[in-house]
Amino acid sequence: MEEFKTLEIVRASPGSAVFHLRLNRPSSRNALSLGSFAELPLALASLDRRPDALAVVLSGAGDHFCSGIDLAALGSVVSSPRSLAAGADRGRAGERLRREIKSMQGAVTAIERCRKPVIAAVHGACVGGGVDIVTACDVRYCTEDAFFSVKEVDLAITADLGTLQRLPGIVGYGNAMELALTGRRVSGSEAKELGLVSRVFGSKRELDDGVRVIAEAIASKSPMAVTGTKAVLLKSRDMSVDQGLDYVATWNSAMLLSDDLAEAVSAHMQKRKPVFAKL
Structure with missing residues (x-):
């Protein structure tokens, strides 16, 4: 440290x-x-x-x-x-x-x-x-x-x-x-x-x-989702709604298909807490 x-x-x-x-x-x-x-x-x-x-x-x-x-x-x-x-x-x-x-x-x-x-x-x-x-x-x-x-x-x-x-x-x-x-x-x-x-x-x-x-x-939540939420909210603060929607669509087209999504769905189906990889 x-x-x-x-x-x-x-x-x-x-x-x-x-x-x-x-x-x-x-x-x-x-x-x-x-x-x-x-x-x-x-x-x-x-x-x-x-x-x-x-x-x-x-x-x-x-x-x-x-x-x-x-x-x-x-x-x-x-x-x-x-x-x-x-x-x-x-x-x-x-x-x-x-x-x-x-x-x-x-x-x-x-x-x-x-x-x-x-x-x-x-x-x-x-x-x-x-x-x-x-x-x-x-x-x-x-x-x-x-x-x-x-x-x-x-x-x-x-x-x-x-x-x-x-x-x-x-x-x-x-x-x-x-x-x-x-x-x-x-x-x-x-x-x-x-x-x-x-x-x-x-x-x-x-x-x-x-x-x-x-x-x-x-x-404890998906690091990809948490960092993405912060990034999109900050970016959208200075954009119109239409620009913000376009930005998040581009963001998720790159980030959505991570292993975190599969783990979140699997954990929900199995009624257990998800375990995500480090960022």
């Missing part, structure tokens, strides 16, 4: 196809450092490559999920253009800043690029960059005491790592606009009402146990 400075990968249990990916800077409430943005895509690529990893649970170590971008990291990103001497090339400075932003965006988008479903388990604070991360996840759950905030507007920033692009499709355009303009706190129960999370658990322990059961259930 690869080791990281800002993250931790742990197998749920010996032989399990569920792996936990934890933001692991609890002393800073899992604030996202430049190292976090460098390591997140590496960790997800590692899990994507593992044939025995079929579902990923993304959570935070300590008392909070994620308190947003580390202000020191934010200062590092913006300091170079702001410190330019008079007459320096501001166009080139702006281009460097754009590359930094694009790199950080890519780190969050790596969650979507991972073929395996990524399930967010949120407790405590999920603020700013934390919201960017969970909106890129495939399914989201939280505790009653969790809270969410699109906080960038209070830092004089236009959120630029994915929240403004992904949140409207999850909670609706009007709700996303209101949350992004006010930066207000959203409780776990309101997050459920908005559709930001699928279920709210009473405690961290209940969240961990409940998400484990859900992740294990997903991991």
Whole structure:
């Protein structure tokens, strides 16, 4: 198992196809450092490559999920253009800043690029960059005491790592606009009402146990069907219905006739649990 400075990968249990990916800077409430943005895509690529990893649970170590971008990291990103001497090339400075932003965006988008479903388990604070991360996840759950905030507007920033692009499709355009303009706190129960999370658990322990059961259930299904479902849903998000139908027809023409289909049918006929090959 690869080791990281800002993250931790742990197998749920010996032989399990569920792996936990934890933001692991609890002393800073899992604030996202430049190292976090460098390591997140590496960790997800590692899990994507593992044939025995079929579902990923993304959570935070300590008392909070994620308190947003580390202000020191934010200062590092913006300091170079702001410190330019008079007459320096501001166009080139702006281009460097754009590359930094694009790199950080890519780190969050790596969650979507991972073929395996990524399930967010949120407790405590999920603020700013934390919201960017969970909106890129495939399914989201939280505790009653969790809270969410699109906080960038209070830092004089236009959120630029994915929240403004992904949140409207999850909670609706009007709700996303209101949350992004006010930066207000959203409780776990309101997050459920908005559709930001699928279920709210009473405690961290209940969240961990409940998400484990859900992740294990997903991991027990055909890996071809699960990865295909994620891929087609993400692709169809940006297509018309007709284009989406054409895409899934093409996908299944290549993937449908796998051994998983024969095993699923056989198991159903024999009234037993199917056993699928690793991905």
